[in-house]
Amino acid sequence: MRSPVPRGRIREVRFASGLDRSELVVVDHRDLTGPNEVLLIEPDQPVLAADRVRHLHEPVLLLAHPSREALRRAVAAVEIVVDPEPPVLDFTVDPPPGGVQYGDDNVLKRLSIDKGDVETALAGAARIVEGEYRTGAQEHVYLENQGMVAWEEGDVLVVKGSLQCPYYVLKALGHALGRGPDRVRVVQAPTGGGFGGKEEYPSLVALHAALLARKAGRPVKLVYERGEDMEATTKRHPSLVRHRTGVDVEGRLLAQDIEVVLDGGAYVTLSPVVLSRAIIHAAGPYACDHVRIRGRAVFTNSPPYGAFRGFGAPQTIFANERHMDVVAAAVDLDPIELRRRNLIENGQSTATGQVIDDGTDRTALLDRAVELSGWHEKKAAHAELARRHPWRRRGMGLACFHHGAGFTGSGEVVLASRVDVAGLADGRIEVRSGNIEMGQGTLTVFTQIASEASGLAPSAIALAEPDTARVPNSGPTVASRTVMVVGRLIERAIEDLKARLGLPPDAGGDRFAEAIRAAHAERGEAPVGTATYQPPPGVEWDETTYRGDAYAAYAWAVYVAEVEVDLRTYTTRVVDFVALQEVGKVLNETLARGQIQGGVVQGIGWALMEDVVLEDGAMANAQLTNYIIPTSDDVPPIRVTFEETPYAHGARGAKGLGELPIDGPAPAVVNAVARATGTRPTTVPLTPERLMERLEEGRADVA
Amino acid sequence: MKVEAPATLDEALACLQAAPLVPLAGGTDLLVHWPGNLEAKAGHYVDLWALDELRGIRRDAEGLTLGALATYWDAIRDSRIREEFPILVQAARQVGAIQIQSRGTWAGNVVNASPAADGVPVLMALDAVVVLASASRRREVPLDAFYTGYRTTVRRADELVVAVRLPDRGNAVQTFVKVGSRRAQAIAKVGLALARSEAGWRVVAASVAPTVVRCRTVEAALDAGDAFAAPEDLLPLLREDVTPIDDLRSTARYREMVLARVLWHAIAEAA
Numbered sequence: 001m002r003s004p005v006p007r008g009r010i011r012e013v014r015f016a017s018g019l020d021r022s023e024l025v026v027v028d029h030r031d032l033t034g035p036n037e038v039l040l041i042e043p044d045q046p047v048l049a050a051d052r053v054r055h056l057h058e059p060v061l062l063l064a065h066p067s068r069e070a071l072r073r074a075v076a077a078v079e080i081v082v083d084p085e086p087p088v089l090d091f092t093v094d095p096p097p098g099g100v101q102y103g104d105d106n107v108l109k110r111l112s113i114d115k116g117d118v119e120t121a122l123a124g125a126a127r128i129v130e131g132e133y134r135t136g137a138q139e140h141v142y143l144e145n146q147g148m149v150a151w152e153e154g155d156v157l158v159v160k161g162s163l164q165c166p167y168y169v170l171k172a173l174g175h176a177l178g179r180g181p182d183r184v185r186v187v188q189a190p191t192g193g194g195f196g197g198k199e200e201y202p203s204l205v206a207l208h209a210a211l212l213a214r215k216a217g218r219p220v221k222l223v224y225e226r227g228e229d230m231e232a233t234t235k236r237h238p239s240l241v242r243h244r245t246g247v248d249v250e251g252r253l254l255a256q257d258i259e260v261v262l263d264g265g266a267y268v269t270l271s272p273v274v275l276s277r278a279i280i281h282a283a284g285p286y287a288c289d290h291v292r293i294r295g296r297a298v299f300t301n302s303p304p305y306g307a308f309r310g311f312g313a314p315q316t317i318f319a320n321e322r323h324m325d326v327v328a329a330a331v332d333l334d335p336i337e338l339r340r341r342n343l344i345e346n347g348q349s350t351a352t353g354q355v356i357d358d359g360t361d362r363t364a365l366l367d368r369a370v371e372l373s374g375w376h377e378k379k380a381a382h383a384e385l386a387r388r389h390p391w392r393r394r395g396m397g398l399a400c401f402h403h404g405a406g407f408t409g410s411g412e413v414v415l416a417s418r419v420d421v422a423g424l425a426d427g428r429i430e431v432r433s434g435n436i437e438m439g440q441g442t443l444t445v446f447t448q449i450a451s452e453a454s455g456l457a458p459s460a461i462a463l464a465e466p467d468t469a470r471v472p473n474s475g476p477t478v479a480s481r482t483v484m485v486v487g488r489l490i491e492r493a494i495e496d497l498k499a500r501l502g503l504p505p506d507a508g509g510d511r512f513a514e515a516i517r518a519a520h521a522e523r524g525e526a527p528v529g530t531a532t533y534q535p536p537p538g539v540e541w542d543e544t545t546y547r548g549d550a551y552a553a554y555a556w557a558v559y560v561a562e563v564e565v566d567l568r569t570y571t572t573r574v575v576d577f578v579a580l581q582e583v584g585k586v587l588n589e590t591l592a593r594g595q596i597q598g599g600v601v602q603g604i605g606w607a608l609m610e611d612v613v614l615e616d617g618a619m620a621n622a623q624l625t626n627y628i629i630p631t632s633d634d635v636p637p638i639r640v641t642f643e644e645t646p647y648a649h650g651a652r653g654a655k656g657l658g659e660l661p662i663d664g665p666a667p668a669v670v671n672a673v674a675r676a677t678g679t680r681p682t683t684v685p686l687t688p689e690r691l692m693e694r695l696e697e698g699r700a701d702v703a
Numbered sequence: 704m705k706v707e708a709p710a711t712l713d714e715a716l717a718c719l720q721a722a723p724l725v726p727l728a729g730g731t732d733l734l735v736h737w738p739g740n741l742e743a744k745a746g747h748y749v750d751l752w753a754l755d756e757l758r759g760i761r762r763d764a765e766g767l768t769l770g771a772l773a774t775y776w777d778a779i780r781d782s783r784i785r786e787e788f789p790i791l792v793q794a795a796r797q798v799g800a801i802q803i804q805s806r807g808t809w810a811g812n813v814v815n816a817s818p819a820a821d822g823v824p825v826l827m828a829l830d831a832v833v834v835l836a837s838a839s840r841r842r843e844v845p846l847d848a849f850y851t852g853y854r855t856t857v858r859r860a861d862e863l864v865v866a867v868r869l870p871d872r873g874n875a876v877q878t879f880v881k882v883g884s885r886r887a888q889a890i891a892k893v894g895l896a897l898a899r900s901e902a903g904w905r906v907v908a909a910s911v912a913p914t915v916v917r918c919r920t921v922e923a924a925l926d927a928g929d930a931f932a933a934p935e936d937l938l939p940l941l942r943e944d945v946t947p948i949d950d951l952r953s954t955a956r957y958r959e960m961v962l963a964r965v966l967w968h969a970i971a972e973a974a
């Protein structure tokens with residue numbers, strides 16, 4: 001049972017008279033046996049609201065019943081009575097009097113990056129180009145809704161469900177239920193998609209299922225229906241980004257002054273780290289000596305925004321890459337040429353002062369993508385179409401971007417992930433990690449990595465079920481870290497196992513299997529190799545000044561979109577898409593392509609149609625008929641090309657690539673629409689309704 | 704849920720005479736709201752699916768008869784319909800996807816009375832007549848007089864739609880435009896069916912009024928030979944005929960503008 005209003009004080013919970021409560025299990029905040037907090041970064045989010053509610057659909061009361069029909073009737077017979085207070089719903093303006101609900105000013109987190117002297121550099125610039133960009137929330141639309149089963153096994157509470165981070169759930173359960181880690185166990189069930197939506201939110205679902213199971217004294221299954229999942233759970237943070245950019249007469253970036261504002265929603269949850277990734281990616285893959293980035297995540301009475309593939313980067317990359325086209329127009333340069341003049345070269349540094357020297361030639365990536373897309377030939381055809389046809393218009397757009405893999409800054413060091421590899425009695429090995437399969441291919445690629453490193457056949461590799469009673473904490477399955485970071489730990493744990501068996505590192509295959517069997521025969525137990533995360537040498541990060549190596553490695557990409565706009569209906573269709581990226585090493589071509597294609601489709605959706613309509617701060621179009629994601633007919637064949645510059649500290653040379661493809665489609669597509677229509681759109685999703693407004697405003701110069 | 708399963712039309716009409724049951728054809732409208740809808744689940748239905756006499760598409764001297772169980776797919780695979788009434792096929796192909804096209808019926812689309820329907824506008828542009836039957840009588844109502852308001856019709860509780868008839872008028876112009884929020888599996892934000900026969904122009908719009916509507920002011924202007932220099936010139940006339948609103952799917956402004964634009968281009972292409 002959830003809050004009916006975005007803000008207020010709970011007066012009472014009213015049960016209709018005549019409601020049969022005999023088999024009904026009712027749980028509220030008083031049933032917690034630990035602090036009423038969902039443990040994450042800050043302790044501000046309650047498991048169940050006690051006296052006040054801060055967003056629509058905030059959980060207040062839990063009901064369970066053996067019969068689903070009876071449960072539906074009970075839900076209809078219970079009313080949460082709340083005295084409403086005026087909500088704060090606009091994250092772009094200062095809170096009104098009485099609106100402050102977090103700290104002194106409703107700012108959940110402030111972060112900044114400073115490099116050089118922006119004001120002086122701006123004063124000396126030939127041109128200063130300003131822009132303001134907005135992005136909307138996005139719903140994950142994983143195929144499988146949030147769901148969890150909880151039961152007690154003796155003294156141990158077991159929770160099994162759809163989730164990305166078993167150890168996050170374990171910690172949250174232990175905290176709010178006041179139980180040690182030995183009395184809680186979390187098992188991941190093969191998960192039907194996550195995209196970040198199963199990063200932090202499942203802790204809440206698990207807590208609710210656990211509370212009900214404990215009170216009921218029997219197993220409880222809690223599975224959301226689509227509508228509830230859409231209106232109550234997390235979404236991508238809406239954003240507002242302002243740019244003030246100084247360039248010289250040749251179009252070289254002299255100064256980037258950037259302000260990033262994210263809507264955090266009603267609780268802190270992961271917003272500080274989303275903001276962190278947002279600002280670090282905000283200046284793009286360009287060399288600029290003077291950069292100032294001010295970021296803040298702001299409280300509103302909306303359901304908390306949360307992790308979503310890209311984690312803040314897609315928002316700021318949209319703004320930056322859209323802005324680059326605006327800058328190019330202002331200095332009368334071709335957008336490709338403007339980027340070529342500013343792309344970071346090996347030896348130059350990013351906004352945080354991280355020197356990039358990874359051997360990747362970013363200018364060559366740009367040229368290759370442009371060539372693959374047929375940019376120059378198509379431009380002429382597009383001009384011809386515009387002369388000839390009454391309402392069809394075409395245009396091309398591109399985006400250059402990068403994505404840092406793994407946790408930000410010292411995050412991986414703090415996580416200190418561990419992987420174990422055990423030798424089994426029959427000579428096979430078992431990889432034990434808490435990293436999970438959710439359709440992206442972890443099981444396959446982990447098997448490949450372990451097979452390569454051990455010299456054993458894939459059939460001799462077992463992967464332990466992610467069960468906190470059986471696997472060590474190898475960190476969450478997020479942040480494009482699974483292959484690069486955890487895959488590398490698998491390699492090192494196998495090396496460690498070999499060393500423990502007295503084998504040289506290059507020993508593998510039959511010799512390895514034989515040594516494992518011998519060790520079993522001798523000791524009567526499984527030999528186990530282990531590896532714990534070590535930062536690559538030379539990687540340094542200062543959390544207080546935000547200077548240094550924000551990520552150990554970046555993947556680089558250039559995406560090009562061709563669109564057709566129907567001027568009768570203002571509808572945009574993407575007709576061609578080139579996705580070129582450098583990802584270190586592709587370990588499985590089919591899966592890697594799948595990740596890129598899926599990410600591009602999700603990015604096209606966000607760019608053009610995925611519009612979360614907010615009413616009272618929450619999603620009003622919480623149905624799949626009204627929240628529109630692309631069908632197969634809405635996306636063109638996506639032409640995926642990989643470049644490889646192996647990265648020494650990732651598994652077999654790999655860098656992370658899972659999030660990368662969501663970063664580029666929105667700016668590439670919107671830049672293409674701008675070119676096709678001669679307008680200057682600044683917002684995603686660029687729905688036909690919004691494009692109509694742009695066209696009605698009259699045409700700005702073509703950007 | 705209770706379901707009556709009559710074997711003949713007479714039995715079905717007898718059921719309806721006895722009690723106001725809900726007719727169930729393809730079920731593609733009726734069943735979508737089920738997961739959480741206790742009321743729909745508790746309903747009492749009469750299943751029409753076994754009534755073979757309502758199946759299929761027939762032709763006679765006066766035109767075409769779509770039986771009440773004729774599906775979109777029946778129209779799509781009928782080569783003469785493709786030739787004589789191409790907009791039926793165009794609209795049918797844009798309904799849902801193949802599963803819905805092979806199960807959903809034209810009559811269900813008509814009785815469901817959604818202002819965003821795709822089947823209704825093309826039928827209305829072709830001057831369709833709805834054939835209703837009860838245990839005691841039979842009557843015919845022109846489709847453009849079938850709706851009385853938002854999701855209400857002239858059908859009485861004891862009546863079934865048994866057929867939808869289309870007169871054969873040799874429509875020289877037939878255009879259908881569905882503006883959805885994506886290219887497939889979309890609910891129309893604006894729909895337009897345009898036809899011209901010896902009876903004159905027909906301009907039918909969807910998703911811009913409480914029901915699918917004929918734009919009679921525009922029709923009269925076209926019949927009088929008026930020409931329009933730009934899409935905006937159609938707006939004053941359209942405002943007499945339609946009343947679009949803002950909702951979750953679009954805005955009133957968008958609907959009005961886009962209707963004017965697709966209509967203007969459709970007229971231009973027809974000329």
Ligand SMILES: Cc1cc2nc3c(=O)[nH]c(=O)nc-3n(C[C@H](O)[C@H](O)[C@H](O)COP(=O)(O)OP(=O)(O)OC[C@H]3O[C@@H](n4cnc5c(N)ncnc54)[C@H](O)[C@@H]3O)c2cc1C
Pocket residue numbers: 725726727728729730731732733734735751771797798799800803806807808809810811812813814815819820821822862863864865888889890
């Ligand atoms: C995934 C999906 C996509 C869809 N896409 C579209 C789309 O693109 N365009 C569109 O227009 N619609 C769409 N629909 C809606 C639906 O498929 C159509 O309206 C279809 O024509 C309904 O026909 P049916 O036979 O399934 O009707 P049913 O669901 O069986 O009935 C609909 C209504 O008509 C009544 N009824 C049915 N037959 C009779 C009769 N002979 N006499 C009296 N009353 C009757 C029923 O009582 C009910 O009120 C979609 C539905 C789904 C689930």
